[in-house]
Every structure is written in structure tokens, then in C-alpha cells.
Amino acid sequence: MTRLRKPLIAAAAVVLLTAGCSDPGAGSGDTGSSAPASWPAETTKLDGVNLTIWAAQNSNTVAKKVAEDFGAATGAKINILTVPDPYEQSVQTKVASGDKPDLAFWQPTASQLTAINAKQNLQSLDGAPFIDKYTPALKDATGILDGTRYAALVTVPAVEGVWYNKEVFAKYGIASTPKNFDEMVAAGRKIKAAGGVPFYEMGGEKWATQWWVQVQLADAAKQGLWDKVNKNEEKFTDPTILDAIKKYKSLVDEGLFNKNITSATFVDQGKALLSGEAAMAIQVNTFFSQMQAQSNTAELNKKIGFFPISPAGNIGTNIPDQSNALIAFKTGDAKREGAARQFLSYWLGTAYPEFVKDLNTVSIQTGVETPADVPDALKANADSIGESVGSMQVLAIVNPDLYLNLANMLAGQATPEKVAETTQAQFDQLAQAIGAAGF
Structure with a gap:
């Protein structure tokens, strides 16, 4: 994980x-x-x-x-x-x-x-x-x-992106994979309106909560977001990152996720997607490994697909x-x-x-050579690396506990603003500890 x-x-x-x-x-x-x-x-x-x-x-x-x-x-x-x-x-x-x-x-x-x-x-x-x-x-x-x-x-x-159940997409009339973040959300709303579960989050184990924020920052990362953060020229409390945190919370509040979001585990998430209980999960490569352990290539090719996502298009976030x-x-x-x-x-x-x-x-x-029976979704994930952008873990000089702070938000213990403030304070302290200029 x-x-x-x-x-x-x-x-x-x-x-x-x-x-x-x-x-x-x-x-x-x-x-x-x-x-x-x-x-x-x-x-x-x-x-x-x-x-x-x-x-x-x-x-x-x-x-x-x-x-x-x-x-x-x-x-x-x-x-x-x-x-x-x-x-x-x-x-x-x-x-x-x-x-x-x-x-x-x-x-x-x-x-x-x-x-x-x-x-x-x-x-x-x-x-x-x-x-x-x-x-x-x-x-x-x-x-x-x-x-x-x-x-x-x-x-x-690993590349952060969307693993989805093809059969669930077909059931709810989603004919093609979303071309940007808003299209993905629109597909999720369509699924929810028809009685399905659009997204599954493993908030009980916390660590994947950050993916929902990071994929929303992919385009900004390509434009130098983390360089600015590293120089203390932009902060987690500024609109780019704070708005991504707010968006994540708004989607949760809208009811687009599993009801047990604060207790669900990594294993629960994999089972939910493979069984069709949920349509999509934003995760990294190791998420697919547990589905491989429960299934075979033929079933995985039939059921599970992958697409990278960002606000403006299909840009993956490598990590x-x-x-x-x-x-x-x-x-x-x-x-x-x-x-x-x-x-x-x-x-x-x-x-x-x-x-x-x-x-x-x-x-x-x-x-x-890659073995012929490697599942298509895993190949699609690997293929997305070439056009991907680095995550916070890749491009930031230090990495605060964004995922823990987001988990606190899901549990009702912090607002998006508090998440941003706490994360920035942690970033400042860590940057000072390594002697980073500007801190």
C-alpha cells in the first residue's frame, strides 16, 4: 500500500x-x-x-x-x-x-x-x-x-488514476471513459441517480484519501505548482490546493461515495470494485494487485479498466x-x-x-517482454506514465501528513480550511528541519 x-x-x-x-x-x-x-x-x-x-x-x-x-x-x-x-x-x-x-x-x-x-x-x-x-x-x-x-x-x-468496473459502467449507460475530472463526476452522479455507488474510498486506513486531492492538482503540477510551494511562494491554504480539498469534501457530502467511507479498508475497496458494488476508485498500482489475487486475467479484462484523470484531461499523477x-x-x-x-x-x-x-x-x-497475460488495466496504468506528472511525494521537497488531515476531515474533525492550515504548518516545520531556503 x-x-x-x-x-x-x-x-x-x-x-x-x-x-x-x-x-x-x-x-x-x-x-x-x-x-x-x-x-x-x-x-x-x-x-x-x-x-x-x-x-x-x-x-x-x-x-x-x-x-x-x-x-x-x-x-x-x-x-x-x-x-x-x-x-x-x-x-x-x-x-x-x-x-x-x-x-x-x-x-x-x-x-x-x-x-x-x-x-x-x-x-x-x-x-x-x-x-x-x-x-x-x-x-x-x-x-x-x-x-x-x-x-x-x-x-x-505507481500512477494515481481511476480503476473502474466496466460492467457497472455498462449497467448505468456510461459508454466511454471520462475525458476529464468533471466528466468523471458527471458519470458518478448518473450512477448515483440510478441507485448505484459511484466511488469507493478506504477512509478507515486513511492513506489513499490524498489521491483525490492530488489528481485534481495534476495540471497545476505540470505548470510548476510544487516548485512554488517549495519556495514558499504558494501555500496549501491558497486557492489551488484548498479548492481541491473543498471539492473532495463536497463530493463526499453529496453522497457520491460508499456510506462506510470512514471505516472502509483497502481490502474492502478492492472487493467492492471487483464485485461491482462500486463503479470507481481512485488508487495506485498496488490496488490492482489484490484484485489479481482474487481473480484471473480473463475476468479482470472483462470487468476492470483504468484511466488517468486530471481537471483538464487524462493526465496521470505518478508516485x-x-x-x-x-x-x-x-x-x-x-x-x-x-x-x-x-x-x-x-x-x-x-x-x-x-x-x-x-x-x-x-x-x-x-x-x-511483458508477459502476454498481464491484465489490460495494468498495462493501461503503465502506459499512462509517459504523460504523467509527479505527485506531491515526487515534486515537493518534504511531504506533510496530508492524508491524515484529510481523514480527519472525512471523520468530521476538521474543515477543508483546517486541513490546509495544518498541512501547511507541517510543511513549514519539515522544510525548516532540512534547512530549505525561504522557510
């Missing part, structure tokens, strides 16, 4: 704790921003080497088969540890206390690499043998901070999440650090074609 944001105090604490450490250029496990000394051959023997990978609930099975195969080929043992949700907060708290794994799933955006203090804590992945295998659009799209590559992309970066990439930590143990790099080489080398088949997902490498 793409929670992506951690509570403000934890984030600020990590920034300050890591910033206060000793010289980041010192220590046997610290390579600064320079490339690793070597990239071991993929199947170099590693008998007696134990590696730990941290993963979230929705990513803890992604590496399972690759890890087993790597162990069989090298003798290494890999333990995949599920870190409790909220994942990002939990990881940062553990790292700030000195607890580090060898590898971890991590959102590969510049802001999240900053939050984990990449230069201090992570190995550089510059010079990795898999870099030139990435498709051109993805090669340098993410995972890089201040010119150094710290994250290895393993799956297609690489923690299930898309891994980072390798500096542990001070040269052998384990080398083994971690070797595992990434193996995964994105020899193991990658089989990995794509096992996961039944879109390939991110030019030399590896």
Missing part, C-alpha cells in the same frame, strides 16, 4: 537525528556519495551470509521467490521482515535509533531519500550493471538524489512507492554490503524475466 507519508514529528526527528551524526564520510561502511567498490558476480558464493530485507505488508511477498532462488544459487540466507504499518514512519524510527537492515523496500523519490538521509545511511548504487537495462523513460526517472543513485526500481512506478524499489543500507559489514548489491544485480539480472512472469506484471527492462 502506498501510504507514503509519516507523521510530522517522526519525520522531523529522523532528519534532525541523522543530521546530527558524526562525519558522514567516516566509517568502514560509509561510502559517502561515491560508487561502491565493486558489483560482485550474480552467483558468487555467499555461504554463511545472512541478509535482512524490510518490507511493508503489501510488499513482503514481492521478493520471496527471488530471495529463495538467490539463496539456492549462492548459499546466502535472506530473511524478509514485515515492518508494521505505517511503514515509512516505522522504518524511519528504527533507522534513527541505529537499527538497520541490509535492504529495504522504499519509496524512491527525492523527498523520501532525503527523509531517510540517503548519504548517511544508504549505499550508492551508481555503476550497477542493471541500470542500462531499464527502459529509457524509467532509467533516470527516480531513485536519484543529488546526482547519486540510491534506489533500485524493480516494478513499474513511485515503497513496493516499486529497494535501497541498500550501509551496515559497516563489507561482506553483507557486497552481498546486498549482489542480490540486487541478481534480481534485476538473471532472475528478472522469471520475476516478471511470477508477478504477472509489466516489465521495466528493454530486453524483457
Whole structure:
């Protein structure tokens, strides 16, 4: 799941704790921003080497088969540890206390690499043998901070957009997918008027509430919204963002969402769309994974589609999440650090074609074809990346707890204005913590 944001105090604490450490250029496990000394051959023997990978609930099975195969080929043992949700907060708290794994799933955006203090804590992945295998659009799209590559992309970066039930659309006479946000709302109103549930939101788990605001900001993001926010020239309390928050609330108040919006979960959302209980859900790629687990390609192609959305058209909002990439930590143990790099080489080398088949997902490498039975909706989501724009998590220098504040709004505990004010105050504090100019 793409929670992506951690509570403000934890984030600020990590920034300050890591910033206060000793010289980041010192220590046997610290390579600064320079490339690793070597990239071991993929199947170099590693008998007696134990590696730990941290993963979230929705990513803890992604590496399972690759890890087993790597162990069989090298003798290494890999333990995949599920870190409790909220994942990002939990990881940062553990790292700030000195607890580090060898590898971890991590959102590969510049802001999240900053939050984990990449230069201090992570190995550089510059010079990795898999870099030139990435498709051109993805090669340098993410995972890089201040010119150094710290994250290895393993799956297609997430894109926020609309997953819809084709059969429900047909039932209510929606003949084509909406061409902009207003058309989507109009389709929703038509469905509601005929007795259906237009949109399904998982407010009980909170983290996806921000997608409804962010897709409304896609066109503004293309025009430099987040650059202005980063320079303190525009605020969450100004009309662009505040109006998006107000619009979200007005649609909820209009009754266009599921009645259990404040308690519904991620799993509930997937079941509702697949069963036809609801027509649409604004979500990211991992949302589709749970439907894949409950269905098959033929049924998914028959029932589920995807289209990107923005106020002016069909612009997606890209948001690489923690299930898309891994980072390798500096542990001070040269052998384990080398083994971690070797595992990434193996995964994105020899193991990658089989990995794509096992996961039944879109390939991110030019030399590896996407399996023929990957569902059409997942392909449509991947195809939308080229024209998409970065999300707040991608383009903002820091990321406040917008989703928590929006969840409070859904629960009747905050007005849109209060959401904007609280989010801006958090943004200011986080920006100050990293020494951003203008704050």
C-alpha cells in the first residue's frame, strides 16, 4: 500500500537525528556519495551470509521467490521482515535509533531519500550493471538524489488514476471513459441517480484519501505548482490546493461515495470494485494487485479498466512507492554490503524475466517482454506514465501528513480550511528541519 507519508514529528526527528551524526564520510561502511567498490558476480558464493530485507505488508511477498532462488544459487540466507504499518514512519524510527537492515523496500523519490538521509545511511548504487537495462523513460526517472543513485526500481512506478468496473459502467449507460475530472463526476452522479455507488474510498486506513486531492492538482503540477510551494511562494491554504480539498469534501457530502467511507479498508475497496458494488476508485498500482489475487486475467479484462484523470484531461499523477524499489543500507559489514548489491544485480539480472512472469506484471527492462497475460488495466496504468506528472511525494521537497488531515476531515474533525492550515504548518516545520531556503 502506498501510504507514503509519516507523521510530522517522526519525520522531523529522523532528519534532525541523522543530521546530527558524526562525519558522514567516516566509517568502514560509509561510502559517502561515491560508487561502491565493486558489483560482485550474480552467483558468487555467499555461504554463511545472512541478509535482512524490510518490507511493508503489501510488499513482503514481492521478493520471496527471488530471495529463495538467490539463496539456492549462492548459499546466502535472506530473511524478509514485515515492518508494521505505517511503514515509512516505522522504518524511519528504527533507522534513527541505529537499527538497520541490509535492504529495504522504499519509496524512491527525492523527498523520501532525503527523509531517510540517503548519504548517511544508504549505499550508492551508481555503476550497477542493471541500470542500462531499464527502459529509457524509467532509467533516470527516480531513485536519484543529488546526482547519486540510491534506489533500485524493480516494478513499474505507481500512477494515481481511476480503476473502474466496466460492467457497472455498462449497467448505468456510461459508454466511454471520462475525458476529464468533471466528466468523471458527471458519470458518478448518473450512477448515483440510478441507485448505484459511484466511488469507493478506504477512509478507515486513511492513506489513499490524498489521491483525490492530488489528481485534481495534476495540471497545476505540470505548470510548476510544487516548485512554488517549495519556495514558499504558494501555500496549501491558497486557492489551488484548498479548492481541491473543498471539492473532495463536497463530493463526499453529496453522497457520491460508499456510506462506510470512514471505516472502509483497502481490502474492502478492492472487493467492492471487483464485485461491482462500486463503479470507481481512485488508487495506485498496488490496488490492482489484490484484485489479481482474487481473480484471473480473463475476468479482470472483462470487468476492470483504468484511466488517468486530471481537471483538464487524462493526465496521470505518478508516485513511485515503497513496493516499486529497494535501497541498500550501509551496515559497516563489507561482506553483507557486497552481498546486498549482489542480490540486487541478481534480481534485476538473471532472475528478472522469471520475476516478471511470477508477478504477472509489466516489465521495466528493454530486453524483457511483458508477459502476454498481464491484465489490460495494468498495462493501461503503465502506459499512462509517459504523460504523467509527479505527485506531491515526487515534486515537493518534504511531504506533510496530508492524508491524515484529510481523514480527519472525512471523520468530521476538521474543515477543508483546517486541513490546509495544518498541512501547511507541517510543511513549514519539515522544510525548516532540512534547512530549505525561504522557510
